[in-house]
Amino acid sequence: MSGHEQKYVQEAFETNWVAPLGPNVDGFEKDLSQYVGVGHAAALSSGTAALHLALVMLGVGQEDVVICQSFTFAASANSIVYQGATPVFVDSEWQTWNICPEVLEEAIKSERARGKNVKAVIAVHLYGMPAKIDEIIEVCARYEVPLIEDAAEGLGASWKGRKLGSFGKLNILSFNGNKIITTSGGGALLSEDEALIQQSRFLATQARDNAPHYQHSQIGYNYRMSNVCAGIGRGQMQVIDERVSQRRANFEWYQQAFDGDERIAFQPEREESYANRWLSCIRVDVVKTKGVTRETLRVALASESIEACPLWKPMHLQPVFEGAPYYGGQVAETLFDDGLCLPSGSNLTEDDLQRVTEVLKRTLG
Numbered sequence: 001m002s003g004h005e006q007k008y009v010q011e012a013f014e015t016n017w018v019a020p021l022g023p024n025v026d027g028f029e030k031d032l033s034q035y036v037g038v039g040h041a042a043a044l045s046s047g048t049a050a051l052h053l054a055l056v057m058l059g060v061g062q063e064d065v066v067i068c069q070s071f072t073f074a075a076s077a078n079s080i081v082y083q084g085a086t087p088v089f090v091d092s093e094w095q096t097w098n099i100c101p102e103v104l105e106e107a108i109k110s111e112r113a114r115g116k117n118v119k120a121v122i123a124v125h126l127y128g129m130p131a132k133i134d135e136i137i138e139v140c141a142r143y144e145v146p147l148i149e150d151a152a153e154g155l156g157a158s159w160k161g162r163k164l165g166s167f168g169k170l171n172i173l174s175f176n177g178n179k180i181i182t183t184s185g186g187g188a189l190l191s192e193d194e195a196l197i198q199q200s201r202f203l204a205t206q207a208r209d210n211a212p213h214y215q216h217s218q219i220g221y222n223y224r225m226s227n228v229c230a231g232i233g234r235g236q237m238q239v240i241d242e243r244v245s246q247r248r249a250n251f252e253w254y255q256q257a258f259d260g261d262e263r264i265a266f267q268p269e270r271e272e273s274y275a276n277r278w279l280s281c282i283r284v285d286v287v288k289t290k291g292v293t294r295e296t297l298r299v300a301l302a303s304e305s306i307e308a309c310p311l312w313k314p315m316h317l318q319p320v321f322e323g324a325p326y327y328g329g330q331v332a333e334t335l336f337d338d339g340l341c342l343p344s345g346s347n348l349t350e351d352d353l354q355r356v357t358e359v360l361k362r363t364l365g
């Protein structure tokens with residue numbers, strides 16, 4: 001927390017706006033759309049809820065397939081199944097670790113050739129690293145498939161000076177407790193299309209028709225963000241750029257500490273990308289370390305009470321998605337095998353970073 005949050009939360013209490021609507025919700029939505037540079041935003045209860053509503057509004061149903069980056073957190077894909085549709089997973093490329101545009105095209109062509117209705121594409125900016133968004137947009141436009149940008153991990157990052165969360169037809173953010181800023185739990189749906197955002201607010205409040213009594217013509221959801229949580233969000237928005245700087249500084253510290261050490265590679269950042277470095281991610285070359293794996297490093301850190309975590313396990317390797325179609329090779333799988341997220345909190349001190357680095361160096365020998 002930054003200290004700015006309490007003012008807004010207190011305001012919510014003083015004015016008795018303790019509900020899933022109110023001035024903080026309106027203010028937070030305005031802050032978000034202004035910051036990201038996108039026309040409209042709806043504050044919701046989670047990033048997962050935002051993904052689900054995006055698919056509902058795109059009309060995704062049982063006969064449809066939705067293409068999703070395999071290398072991601074399960075929430076990116078779960079909402080496809082909520083709609084009864086089939087997830088089709090696509091591999092990443094090495095330059096950004098995100099969905100590979102060429103394999104994406106192959107997947108669309110091949111699913112269509114099998115008679116499938118490709119209803120949407122979900123691209124993720126994993127660890128706050130911009131995906132190859134120009135190429136992805138081009139493929140989606142050519143095949144007329146709407147793009148959903150999962151920018152849950154990417155708030156504050158940009159591509160060619162334009163913020164992530166502003167490129168798709170519908171874009172989602174998350175403010176879960178582990179994300180770069182938090183509302184304790186929450187998410188948002190963003191779009192240039194005002195009608196879609198208005199419809200998402202309607203669906204997120206139980207789809208109540210405009211009548212004095214309770215009348216419903218559609219299935220609704222209870223997905224709105226509370227005015228108390230939105231107050232936390234407004235305070236957090238005042239420090240988002242500071243948080244990005246802190247995360248980038250963590251990454252630079254690690255990178256400098258291992259400068260010239262060929263055993264460790266860092267998640268690459270392209271010239272026109274500005275990643276938020278939500279997590280500092282490395283790869284461990286087991287040949288060059290003579291057998292020290294990412295797991296060796298993780299266990300060594302854990303024995304010093306330092307938490308580190310393997311990179312996301314790809315969706316096409318998850319038991320729950322067994323049998324789902326998959327396109328691509330071994331990029332996501334390799335990243336899972338040799339990748340590690342280092343401690344990356346915005347509040348890490350130089351002493352903390354020094355301690356992590358020492359354990360890593362000692363273990364590598």
Ligand SMILES: *Cc1c(COP(=O)(O)O)cnc(C)c1O
Binds near residue numbers: 187
């Ligand atoms: C966190 C996350 C989500 C889901 O957001 P919640 O607010 O936790 O529901 C979706 N996609 C990715 C890539 C995430 O990291």
